[in-house]
Amino acid sequence: MEARDIAASGAAGITRRLEAPSPRYGEKLIYVALFACAILSVLTTTAIVIALIGPTVGFFGDVPVADFLFGTDWAPAFEPASFGVLPLVVGTLSVTLWGMLFAIPLGLGAAIYLSEYANPRVRKVIKPILEILAGIPTVAIGFFAVTFITPEILQTIFPSAGIFLALAGGLGIGLMVIPIIASISEDAMRAVPGGLREGAYAMGATKMRVATRVVFPAALSGIVASIVLAISRAVGETMIVVLAAGSTPNLTFNPIESIQAMTAYIAVTATGEIAQGTIKYDTIFAVGSLLFVMTLILNIISIRFVRRFREVYE
Amino acid sequence: MNDDPPRTERTRLAVAGARATTEAVISGQPRKDVIKNTVFAALLLVAILIALAGLAALLIQAFVKGRPELSLDLFTESGSSDPTIAGFRQAILGSLMLIGGVIVLVVPLGVGAAIYLEEYGSREKWWNRLIELNIQNLAAVPSIIYGILGLGFIVRGPLDLGFTVFAGSITLALLVLPIVIIAAREAIRAVPPSIREGALALGATKWQTIRRQVLPASISGIATGVILAVSRAFGETAPLLLVGAATFVTFDPQFFSGDYTALPVQIFQYATRPQDEFRILSAAGIIVLLVILLAMNSFAIWLRNRYEQKW
Numbered sequence: 001m002e003a004r005d006i007a008a009s010g011a012a013g014i015t016r017r018l019e020a021p022s023p024r025y026g027e028k029l030i031y032v033a034l035f036a037c038a039i040l041s042v043l044t045t046t047a048i049v050i051a052l053i054g055p056t057v058g059f060f061g062d063v064p065v066a067d068f069l070f071g072t073d074w075a076p077a078f079e080p081a082s083f084g085v086l087p088l089v090v091g092t093l094s095v096t097l098w099g100m101l102f103a104i105p106l107g108l109g110a111a112i113y114l115s116e117y118a119n120p121r122v123r124k125v126i127k128p129i130l131e132i133l134a135g136i137p138t139v140a141i142g143f144f145a146v147t148f149i150t151p152e153i154l155q156t157i158f159p160s161a162g163i164f165l166a167l168a169g170g171l172g173i174g175l176m177v178i179p180i181i182a183s184i185s186e187d188a189m190r191a192v193p194g195g196l197r198e199g200a201y202a203m204g205a206t207k208m209r210v211a212t213r214v215v216f217p218a219a220l221s222g223i224v225a226s227i228v229l230a231i232s233r234a235v236g237e238t239m240i241v242v243l244a245a246g247s248t249p250n251l252t253f254n255p256i257e258s259i260q261a262m263t264a265y266i267a268v269t270a271t272g273e274i275a276q277g278t279i280k281y282d283t284i285f286a287v288g289s290l291l292f293v294m295t296l297i298l299n300i301i302s303i304r305f306v307r308r309f310r311e312v313y314e
Numbered sequence: 315m316n317d318d319p320p321r322t323e324r325t326r327l328a329v330a331g332a333r334a335t336t337e338a339v340i341s342g343q344p345r346k347d348v349i350k351n352t353v354f355a356a357l358l359l360v361a362i363l364i365a366l367a368g369l370a371a372l373l374i375q376a377f378v379k380g381r382p383e384l385s386l387d388l389f390t391e392s393g394s395s396d397p398t399i400a401g402f403r404q405a406i407l408g409s410l411m412l413i414g415g416v417i418v419l420v421v422p423l424g425v426g427a428a429i430y431l432e433e434y435g436s437r438e439k440w441w442n443r444l445i446e447l448n449i450q451n452l453a454a455v456p457s458i459i460y461g462i463l464g465l466g467f468i469v470r471g472p473l474d475l476g477f478t479v480f481a482g483s484i485t486l487a488l489l490v491l492p493i494v495i496i497a498a499r500e501a502i503r504a505v506p507p508s509i510r511e512g513a514l515a516l517g518a519t520k521w522q523t524i525r526r527q528v529l530p531a532s533i534s535g536i537a538t539g540v541i542l543a544v545s546r547a548f549g550e551t552a553p554l555l556l557v558g559a560a561t562f563v564t565f566d567p568q569f570f571s572g573d574y575t576a577l578p579v580q581i582f583q584y585a586t587r588p589q590d591e592f593r594i595l596s597a598a599g600i601i602v603l604l605v606i607l608l609a610m611n612s613f614a615i616w617l618r619n620r621y622e623q624k625w
Contacts, residue, residue: 037422139549
């Protein structure tokens with residue numbers, strides 16, 4: 001009798017209380033606040049674009065777009081001034097190229113070693129060390145490049161080399177991105193299902209074949225993503241190139257010459273006293289716009305590849 | 315026992331033959347393969363050793379070079395053009411103020427955005443996918459572009475805060491916000507749905523479920539992300555060059571007004587001077603910076619590995 005009463009009232013309670021007893025304005029307020037936090041990121045991007053576009057448009061009012069993009073002489077401070085951005089772009093690409101030639105083999109080698117060869121105890125120590133080293137500030141790497149890599153290593157190999165070298169910037173950038181390439185590529189290789197390896201071993205493949213012909217191709221999209229991300233970081237890196245690679249715009253891929261990267265131009269120019277509204281002030285934003293577009297393209301490629309590797313194995 | 319085949323001479327021979335064939339196939343690798351495999355493994359080991367040696371050389375070089383200047387005076391002496399009395403007092407204070415501002419801004423905004431994307435925003439809606447893609451992209455925008463944002467939008471332009479610590483804090487906070495959001499999302503996603511369903515079934519509202527169940531369960535992952543982000547902000551130099559932390563400062567900075575500088579910026583400025591005394595000073599500053607940052611990163615990664623929950 002009693003039990004039936006309780007059950008009945010319980011059932012009645014359920015039918016009555018399907019709706020919340022109050023309108024729950026607090027919950028809605030929280031939803032709006034959280035949404036505002038999320039939408040802030042879109043506003044940030046919008047603000048970046050706005051901050052870049054205004055002065056860039058002003059700049060292109062004075063300098064034709066073609067002169068900027070295809071001009072081979074960058075001399076904004078001279079009379080007559082010249083605004084061909086190619087020397088800066090080539091400087092950035094040169095440093096990135098040398099950095100990648102150094103970092104990709106080492107980073108991938110480290111990743112394959114950690115994922116396929118290292119015993120679990122070694123991996124457990126080295127992986128966190130790499131992650132911690134990924135947090136070394138770039139100003140420290142730049143300092144190392146200009147006070148150690150250049151005088152102790154590069155000037156020994158190339159006696160004619162000066163104080164600022166594209167190669168020193170490249171090697172510094174390589175040191176910066178090795179942990180990125182190694183860490184992300186290792187994640188991608190470890191995500192390859194063990195069954196693929198076992199299948200290859202069962203067919204008589206050696207360890208090296210399993211690593212290079214089975215695991216590496218299976219993890220390729222993640223590996224490519226890590227490399228594209230590393231290139232994007234290298235293109236956007238400022239402190240290493242400004243300290244080690246110099247401030248002389250130079251249209252050359254020669255690794256033992258001083259160059260100026262796009263980021264280095266922005267940093268050096270912005271540090272000096274410049275008046276708002278002058279064409280020199282606007283050059284910062286024009287070069288910045290070009291840099292933003294370049295890294296945006298690289299980032300989109302990288303995001304695409306990451307998505308593919310997630311879709312396959314997760 | 316009884317299932318064993320009778321051990322006649324014929325079966326014994328057959329078994330031996332089969333074993334020999336199998337062994338030849340499995341273990342009898344051609345000599346060339348053995349050499350190739352060994353060389354490959356050695357190359358991999360060399361690769362990781364060079365990478366670690368390069369990074370170790372960086373740490374050692376900073377310590378060797380900076381040791382003569384390494385003393386408590388670094389923390390008490392001001393920035394100066396005379397290397398014998400120059401220190402990092404204002405720079406360290408400036409960095410601490412910048413970081414204080416970054417933490418206050420980044421924790422609520424980053425965690426809020428992560429909660430929205432994981433708990434509220436449905437991926438069916440195009441604007442949520444846009445936000446997600448946008449955050450992924452922002453995470454890889456070069457830091458100097460954030461400096462341009464700070465210069466054109468925060469220092470001048472719409473916000474017009476001037477070259478103050480506050481403007482620097484906002485710039486750095488926007489820079490590291492994607493890191494916090496991505497890390498917090500991963501931590502929240504790792505909490506199994508059964509926890510939420512249990513709370514909701516007991517009559518908790520959505521927000522009560524998040525605040526009392528989801529957030530406590532994911533706090534270590536969120537903390538890891540916040541620490542890594544703050545350490546990134548602490549070591550960041552390039553954007554600060556554009557938002558004003560470039561001037562020599564001989565008095566203690568204030569948050570909302572006046573000139574300031576930051577530790578990495580001061581290190582950079584000393585490093586660009588030709589005299590070797592300034593380079594030594596710069597190396598000493600790098601030691602301070604590295605000790606702070608590597609300690610923070612180690613703690614963050616230890617925290618993640620220690621409290622990584624397997625549900």
